[in-house]
Amino acid sequence: MAVETVPCTAYEDQKPGTSGLRKSVRHFQQPDYLQTFVQAIFNAVPELRGGLLVLGGDGRYFNREAIQVILRMAAANGVARILVGKGGILSTPAASNLIRKYQATGGIILSASHNPGGPDGDFGIKYNSSNGGPAPENLTNLFFEHASKLSEYYITAIQPVPLDKPGHYEIEGLRVEVIDPVDDYAELMATLFDFERIRALLAGDFSLRFDAMHAVTGPYAQRILEQTLGAARGTVMHFEPLADFGGHHPDPNQAHARELMELLYNPRKVDFGAASDGDGDRNMILGHYFFVTPSDSLAIIAANAHLIPGYRNGLKGVARSMPTSQAVDRVAEKLGIACHETPTGWKFFGNLLDDGQITLCGEESFGTGSDHIREKDGLWAVLFWLNLLAVRQESVEDIVRRHWADHGRHYYSRHDYEAIATPAANTLMTHLRQQFDELPGKVIHGKTVCQADDFTYHDPVDHSASHHQGIRILFEDGARLIFRLSGTGTQGATLRLYLEQYEADVKNHDQDVQAALAPLIQIAETLALIRTFTGRDAPTVIT
Ligand code: VG1
Numbered sequence: 399m400a401v402e403t404v405p406c407t408a409y410e411d412q413k414p415g416t417s418g419l420r421k422s423v424r425h426f427q428q429p430d431y432l433q434t435f436v437q438a439i440f441n442a443v444p445e446l447r448g449g450l451l452v453l454g455g456d457g458r459y460f461n462r463e464a465i466q467v468i469l470r471m472a473a474a475n476g477v478a479r480i481l482v483g484k485g486g487i488l489s490t491p492a493a494s495n496l497i498r499k500y501q502a503t504g505g506i507i508l509s510a511s512h513n514p515g516g517p518d519g520d521f522g523i524k525y526n527s528s529n530g531g532p533a534p535e536n537l538t539n540l541f542f543e544h545a546s547k548l549s550e551y552y553i554t555a556i557q558p559v560p561l562d563k564p565g566h567y568e569i570e571g572l573r574v575e576v577i578d579p580v581d582d583y584a585e586l587m588a589t590l591f592d593f594e595r596i597r598a599l600l601a602g603d604f605s606l607r608f609d610a611m612h613a614v615t616g617p618y619a620q621r622i623l624e625q626t627l628g629a630a631r632g633t634v635m636h637f638e639p640l641a642d643f644g645g646h647h648p649d650p651n652q653a654h655a656r657e658l659m660e661l662l663y664n665p666r667k668v669d670f671g672a673a674s675d676g677d678g679d680r681n682m683i684l685g686h687y688f689f690v691t692p693s694d695s696l697a698i699i700a701a702n703a704h705l706i707p708g709y710r711n712g713l714k715g716v717a718r719s720m721p722t723s724q725a726v727d728r729v730a731e732k733l734g735i736a737c738h739e740t741p742t743g744w745k746f747f748g749n750l751l752d753d754g755q756i757t758l759c760g761e762e763s764f765g766t767g768s769d770h771i772r773e774k775d776g777l778w779a780v781l782f783w784l785n786l787l788a789v790r791q792e793s794v795e796d797i798v799r800r801h802w803a804d805h806g807r808h809y810y811s812r813h814d815y816e817a818i819a820t821p822a823a824n825t826l827m828t829h830l831r832q833q834f835d836e837l838p839g840k841v842i843h844g845k846t847v848c849q850a851d852d853f854t855y856h857d858p859v860d861h862s863a864s865h866h867q868g869i870r871i872l873f874e875d876g877a878r879l880i881f882r883l884s885g886t887g888t889q890g891a892t893l894r895l896y897l898e899q900y901e902a903d904v905k906n907h908d909q910d911v912q913a914a915l916a917p918l919i920q921i922a923e924t925l926a927l928i929r930t931f932t933g934r935d936a937p938t939v940i941t
């Protein structure tokens with residue numbers, strides 16, 4: 399085989415963040431930038447030689463070029479077999495499923511998830527291990543180490559592989575199988591949910607809309623919701639994956655899924671609305687004039703899991719990322735199961751899932767999932783809710799309100815300050831850290847602080863420690879303020895402020911969220927001087 403050894407200069411900035419290596423497309427288009435990171439993966443995971451690799455992406459700009467480069471490098475690095483999604487398409491959850499189902503050595507997923515795409519947008523690359531989950535920190539650190547000292551990479555000069563129809567090709571000892579990206583995933587969903595019951599719900603006067611945001615879930619949602627479950631044609635909006643997502647942020651939240659919000663906040667009744675992100679792992683759940691906070695969604699899914707076929711036998715335990723509200727903790731307590739608190743990022747759930755300690759997990763950032771794969775899963779959450787609605791025959795709002803009445807309501811919001819100057823963001827965090835010693839016991843705007851620290855996670859399975867995972871200011875009444883800097887942004891720094899206030903009394907469950915959190919918002923400003931340090935009057939995005 400004609401393997402070419404190409405000398406290259408190492409890049410110093412290929413340290414993966416919360417979810418893979420994410421940079422602007424232009425950054426990725428620097429000479430050999432993609433190749434350097436891909437070679438670092440092959441060097442760090444020698445088992446890929448002779449192994450099976452899953453490959454696909456969310457269809458964003460640069461996806462197709464990158465896939466051809468990776469195929470040529472995989473051939474040169476001795477990979478035996480590759481499963482690649484037709485058109486280069488695989489959602490993140492579908493890729494995770496393929497890795498597990500076909501016992502692959504690992505998978506490469508090309509996505510910058512909820513970040514905008516197109517030539518002026520972002521690109522990203524993630525590696526998932528043989529359990530189907532995102533590479534854990536020790537492995538991403540190893541990628542970084544290899545990338546920073548790389549001096550050559552290996553590639554073959556093969557013709558581009560046709561990706562637009564299923565088929566297989568033998569190329570220089572590498573077998574490339576182009577597969578339907580939806581088949582295996584759709585099959586898995588049918589094993590977890592009561593499709594007959596959902597079909598019956600959709601056959602009645604129940605109406606729903608799903609916004610694929612011109613991202614990867616279009617083909618998945620059309621197949622499962624429309625073709626299999628019988629939802630009306632046109633239920634799936636923005637179904638065609640586009641390289642620039644139609645110029646929008648493929649981020650399923652109230653700010654970016656505006657058209658869908660307008661459909662649900664409208665007298666013409668739509669019973670259920672949902673959306674997913676660039677790579678299909680996030681979800682937003684809406685009822686008529688009603689938004690379900692992702693943290694509440696996780697809690698409600700946990701509380702009702704016994705009603706869903708795939709979870710009928712109960713839950714082993716649950717987990718949430720540290721900034722996610724404590725709503726699920728209350729459910730776990732009632733169920734008598736463990737609830738784990740992990741740092742932000744799905745990679746931290748992997749060990750707990752593999753070890754059989756948890757069945758469900760989630761993040762406040764519109765991510766929910768279970769042990770069926772090792773990634774968060776947007777359509778899974780949507781199907782879970784549809785199955786639940788079919789069983790309980792109540793509206794989304796009624797289900798959520800009943801949950802609050804039973805468990806209390808966790809008022810919750812996240813305020814993002816995007817693309818602020820990195821030094822200013824660091825100074826703000828340092829300013830907060832300097833107050834740790836004096837804060838406990840202090841009363842600020844009428845609320846007493848009981849703890850202030852930097853969150854450290856001790857993994858109970860591999861006993862590794864992850865430090866500096868967000869600043870927590872905890873109050874005596876259970877309220878929390880969390881400050882973190884994003885690990886997925888590509889411009890400057892993004893400050894995330896997470897606010898949580900518990901309210902037990904059902905008489906107080908009708909407040910506007912931002913109004914209910916106003917005292918905490920004021921305390922956050924007093925402690926962090928956000929306006930002073932960022933120069934911003936208001937957050938860029940509120941979810
Ligand atoms: C954000 C979210 C985090 C999520 C990550 C990847 O990270 O806060 O909860 O796991 O995105 O999601 P950060 O570091 O920017 O806060 V996805 O759907 O973009 O892969």
Ligand code: CO
Nearest residue numbers: 511675677679
């Ligand atoms: Co995503």
